[in-house]
Amino acid sequence: MTAVTSRPRTRHPSRSRPGRTPPPRTGGRRRDWTALLYVLPALAFFGVFVLYPLWQSVWLSLWEWNGVTAATWVGARNYVDVLGDPVMRAALRNSLVFIVFYAVLPTAVGLLLAGVMSRIRIHGLTFFRAALFVPQILSGVVVAVAWRYLYGVDGPINGFLDLVGLGFLTRGWLGDFATALPSVGLIGTWVMFGLCMVLLLAGAQRIPTELYEAARIDGAGPIREFFTVTLPGLRRETSFALVLTTTYALRNFDVVWNTTSGGPGNSTVMPSVIIYKAAFNTRDYGTAATVSVLLTVMILAVTALVLFILRDRETGR
Amino acid sequence: MRSRGESVISHLILVLGAAIALYPALSILVLAVSERGGRPSPLGMPRSFTLDNFARAWEGGGFDTALLSSAVVAVSVVVVTVTLSVLTGYALAWLRVPMAGPILGVLLIGLVLPYEGVIVPLHSLVKDLGMINTTAALILPQIGLSVSLGVFWMTTYFRGVPRSLPEAASIDGASRFQTLTKVMLPAALPGVSALALIVFLYAWNDFLLALVLVPDNADVRTAPLALSFFAGNVKGADIGVTAAAAVLVALPLVVVYVVLQRSFISGLLGGAVKE
Structure with a gap:
């Protein structure tokens, strides 16, 4: 049943001591070099298809290259160019807007609901959880097709507006400069809100009831109770939700590409869209690699920032 | 109250x-x-x-081959990734692997790395290996991109197995590998199946890798890629057929989800919510 399709290709320190075969299962404290055999296949795949391309992204970002003719060393100039490029600036601005729609909004909704429902016995939890998770299991392309219909000129959203007498608001939501960005953003909110709700509700149900009772004895109202008990109790879940949703917001490609492709104009352009277009339309590999590196750094930085701000402090609040 | x-x-x-x-x-x-x-x-x-729309999507969009191709890719990725993750996770949790700390540290990169950030060199690599437009171009990179998740997942899971189990097996004279397959694996089965589901989900739904690595071979096109092309090509055409195509792409996962939603949800939450 082992389906290892490739032999380990990475040079690993274990190879520096060939032919050494220690007895199996010793109780001693020694390191077990043959145990590396269990680890090497996975590391080989990881090295070839993740670490090596990652390194190549950094390396490529220092060159100007169209994939055919000889590459020219340009050092940091790609970074200067990219950061000064109005399209990249639009992408960075859109990324911030997406963080609000994809991450802040769903997490806030989840936290509020967790506050409201923290100690209520929920009936039919299995059903609600399953339904709330449906957006998570659909491919981004399917999500895009569904929302393109909903947002369409003849779609249900315009149909509803007509029905309630707001017909003057109807439009092709994804094709309009004024509404494309928030419209795509709301798709992200839709994808993520259920996950945040389930995650934070489950966390809230684990907060010991004594804490609430103590808060009540101290005379805390519902709002103070939320800020002194619920919110600190959900620190781990909140940081997990924020890391997950922010990462998704920043890297998102499939939903954006299949709804607006970054348009109209550059109104919904994202770093991932720039990477794709630079590499596979205009054959500007240096720029594509540079944006790739910047995107990776952005995601690492945001992850580190969220984990740092919401780290467990002994002192509490 | x-x-x-x-x-x-x-x-x-x-x-x-x-x-x-x-x-x-x-x-x-x-x-x-x-x-x-x-x-x-x-x-x-x-x-x-x-049901006309489904018939027209099936014929016009090539979704018969696309769904098959998606299934081949997703199942291969799941089988290899889970196998490698089980081996590695077991070793890191229970054997004295040299440099276990640095190994986990390096794999941590894979957990946070957006693969959008390596897509350009990945394309060059696959091209250099002569695999562009082949099924292997979809399977091999996805294994590399999901083993870090798998290794962390299985290491955590194996660490949760009570010490008495492997000890009893070793007293009975089981080898390391036998201990894994006969004792540890059955004990960690819920974790293995949740991992399999989550890897299947990502492999099935992937769009960017397919778009970049198998751009012009209709025979190995995956279902989401076929849907994207289909929806793009017939923008002015019948939206009902596009909708039917979208249902075809989503249906296999939805069926699995309805049956196994508990494992799915625990997988998607990265085990943050314990059942």
Whole structure:
């Protein structure tokens, strides 16, 4: 049943001591070099298809290259160019807007609901959880097709507006400069809100009831109770939700590409869209690699920032 | 305890949330089964029923080969990734692997790395290996991109297995590998199946890798890629057929999800919510 399709290709320190075969299962404290055999296949795949391309992204970002003719060393100039490029600036601005729609909004909704429902016995939890998770299991392309219909000129959203007498608001939501960005953003909110709700509700149900009772004895109202008990109790879940949703917001490609492709104009352009277009339309590999590196750094930085701000402090609040 | 009113309001909020989560998916399903002349009402209520759209999507969009291709890719990725993750996770949790710390540290990069950030060199690499437009171009990179998740997942899971189990096996004279397959693996089966589901989900739904690595071979096109091309090519054409195509792409996962939603959810939450 082992389906290892490739032999380990990475040079690993274990190879520096060939032919050494220690007895199996010793109780001693020694390191077990043959145990590396269990680890090497996975590391080989990881090295070839993740670490090596990652390194190549950094390396490529220092060159100007169209994939055919000889590459020219340009050092940091790609970074200067990219950061000064109005399209990249639009992408960075859109990324911030997406963080609000994809991450802040769903997490806030989840936290509020967790506050409201923290100690209520929920009936039919299995059903609600399953339904709330449906957006998570659909491919981004399917999500895009569904929302393109909903947002369409003849779609249900315009149909509803007509029905309630707001017909003057109807439009092709994804094709309009004024509404494309928030419209795509709301798709992200839709994808993520259920996950945040389930995650934070489950966390809230684990907060010991004594804490609430103590808060009540101290005379805390519902709002103070939320800020002194619920919110600190959900620190781990909140940081997990924020890391997950922010990462998704920043890297998102499939939903954006299949709804607006970054348009109209550059109104919904994202770093991932720039990477794709630079590499596979205009054959500007240096720029594509540079944006790739910047995107990776952005995601690492945001992850580190969220984990740092919401780290467990002994002192509490 | 809180009042009955608050409980009712909470449940109403949950009903509203579930409705919002389900509405887009259901509206595309309604659209897919609607006749051309009998489109859903403005609020998405059905007015007619037909399966014509599915027949036309199946033929026109090449979804028969696309679904097969997706299945081959996803199953291969799952089998290899889970096998490698089980081996590595077991070793890191229970054997004295040299440099276990640095190994986990390096794999941590894979957990946070957006693969959008390596897609350009990955394309060059696959091209240099002569694999562009082949099934292997989809399978091999996805294994590399999902082993870090798998290794962390299985290491955590194996660490949770009581020490008495492997010790008893070793007293019975089982080898290391036998201990893994006969004792540890059965004990960690829920974790293995959740991992398999989550890797299957990502592999099935992937779009960017397919778009970049198998751009011009209709025979190995995966279902999401076929859907994207189909929806893009027939923008002016019948939206009902596009909707049917979307349902075809989503259906296999939805069926698995309905049956195994518990494992799915624990997988998607990275085990953050323990059942």
